[in-house]
Amino acid sequence: MIRFEQVSKVYPDGTRAVDGLSFEVAEGELVTLVGPSGCGKTTTMMMVNRLIEPSSGRILVNGEDISGVDPVKLRRRIGYVIQQVGLFPHRTILDNTATVPSLVGWKRARARERAAELLDLVGLDPKTYGSRYPAQLSGGQRQRVGVARALAADPPVLLMDEPFGAVDPVVRERLQDEFLSLQARVRKTVLMVTHDIEEAVRMGDRIAVYGTGRIEQFDSPGAVLGSPATSYVAQFVGADRGLKRLSVTTIEPDDLEQPPVARLDEPVRSAAARLSSAGARWAVVLNGEGDLHGWVSADALRIAGEHGTVGEPARRMDAWVPVGAPLKQAFSEMLQHDAGWVAVLDGSRFLGVLTPAKLHEALRRSVDADAQGVGRDEVWFDSVADA
Numbered sequence: 001m002i003r004f005e006q007v008s009k010v011y012p013d014g015t016r017a018v019d020g021l022s023f024e025v026a027e028g029e030l031v032t033l034v035g036p037s038g039c040g041k042t043t044t045m046m047m048v049n050r051l052i053e054p055s056s057g058r059i060l061v062n063g064e065d066i067s068g069v070d071p072v073k074l075r076r077r078i079g080y081v082i083q084q085v086g087l088f089p090h091r092t093i094l095d096n097t098a099t100v101p102s103l104v105g106w107k108r109a110r111a112r113e114r115a116a117e118l119l120d121l122v123g124l125d126p127k128t129y130g131s132r133y134p135a136q137l138s139g140g141q142r143q144r145v146g147v148a149r150a151l152a153a154d155p156p157v158l159l160m161d162e163p164f165g166a167v168d169p170v171v172r173e174r175l176q177d178e179f180l181s182l183q184a185r186v187r188k189t190v191l192m193v194t195h196d197i198e199e200a201v202r203m204g205d206r207i208a209v210y211g212t213g214r215i216e217q218f219d220s221p222g223a224v225l226g227s228p229a230t231s232y233v234a235q236f237v238g239a240d241r242g243l244k245r246l247s248v249t250t251i252e253p254d255d256l257e258q259p260p261v262a263r264l265d266e267p268v269r270s271a272a273a274r275l276s277s278a279g280a281r282w283a284v285v286l287n288g289e290g291d292l293h294g295w296v297s298a299d300a301l302r303i304a305g306e307h308g309t310v311g312e313p314a315r316r317m318d319a320w321v322p323v324g325a326p327l328k329q330a331f332s333e334m335l336q337h338d339a340g341w342v343a344v345l346d347g348s349r350f351l352g353v354l355t356p357a358k359l360h361e362a363l364r365r366s367v368d369a370d371a372q373g374v375g376r377d378e379v380w381f382d383s384v385a386d387a
């Protein structure tokens with residue numbers, strides 16, 4: 001969808017900002033450009049909407065060499081979100097959002113209707129915010145308007161330059177999540193510039209890690225964190241890249257441990273016998289509908305004696321994560337509940353539990369899978385926990 005072919009940019013003063021760049025962003029893909037200040041990220045991005053012209057090489061958008069496309073027409077097909085947002089201060093939020101549809105000749109009523117839809121999509125109620133002015137919004141809300149405005153004319157391509165850079169870390173994380181769920185619906189082809197490796201890893205389907213004017217590695221977040229291509233990349237992603245990997249490695253059913261399962265209304269005696277034959281110290285307890293209730297220990301069952309049901313000695317345990325969530329979320333739940341395991345559910349169905357040992361194993365397996373270029377289910381190794 002966006003293709004760079006041997007693109008270089010030398011500024012009039014001789015600065016070589018970008019040197020022989022070749023890469024491709026597939027349709028519906030989000031690629032993050034990450035690297036230190038001055039490495040050429042913004043130059044790369046601005047060449048796509050011809051705010052900057054390359055010195056050599058070609059850029060194709062949807063198969064078309066953009067050097068032959070009228071820049072104004074080109075920009076209407078490409079949404080652009082920047083850190084400073086750049087809203088018109090004397091226009092309402094609704095009119096700001098309707099800017100591009102109006103420019104491309106939509107009737108006022110239709111443009112405003114579309115703007116209201118888009119504000120809604122980015123989580124701003126048009127009835128509340130549509131008639132306000134930019135100064136009457138928080139920084140995070142202004143960023144959302146920036147995204148709504150860029151999407152208003154439904155461009156297939158979106159360029160985002162540090163789009164969440166101006167807000168505090170908490171708001172930033174929320175905006176990132178919101179944008180990811182929005183992107184899952186609208187599937188734009190996105191090129192996003194950031195200097196923050198955490199953001200690049202979190203947002204990108206693939207990441208381009210920049211050295212000076214060159215891409216050092218262009219790969220999936222997992223591969224960049226797991227097998228940095230050069231010592232420069234390794235240094236840039238940081239010594240704690242294992243920790244960052246927790247955010248991009250998802251929980252898969254094969255990662256889970258299967259402790260014995262008891263039902264709330266089951267006799268204590270039968271549950272105790274099952275634990276004993278499995279040699280287990282505890283069991284997960286499900287209610288009548290098969291939903292997670294909590295857990296029960298072998299000791300508690302023994303103390304409960306011969307009679308009664310599992311419901312009496314069982315303890316509640318609310319910690320759970322959905323299958324497919326990042327390992328980081330599971331780890332965070334374990335810490336928050338001070339627990340040595342967390343249940344993993346598919347919808348409301350109990351699939352198994354993740355323990356610290358299993359979490360470590362899943363992480364190891366994903367590192368090895370990336371290094372070998374195979375699926376995670378094809379990687380096996382001896383773990384300390386099995387010894």
Ligand SMILES: Nc1ncnc2c1ncn2[C@@H]1O[C@H](COP(=O)(O)OP(=O)(O)OP(=O)(O)O)[C@@H](O)[C@H]1O
Pocket residue numbers: 011012013015016017035036037038039040041042043044195
């Ligand atoms: N108009 C210009 N004239 C000369 N040099 C420029 C010009 N614009 C940018 N540069 C230089 O080109 C190089 C790349 O700049 P660019 O803005 O693309 O980097 P960046 O990676 O986006 O940096 P940052 O993260 O700080 O925004 C830098 O050395 C910069 O000083």
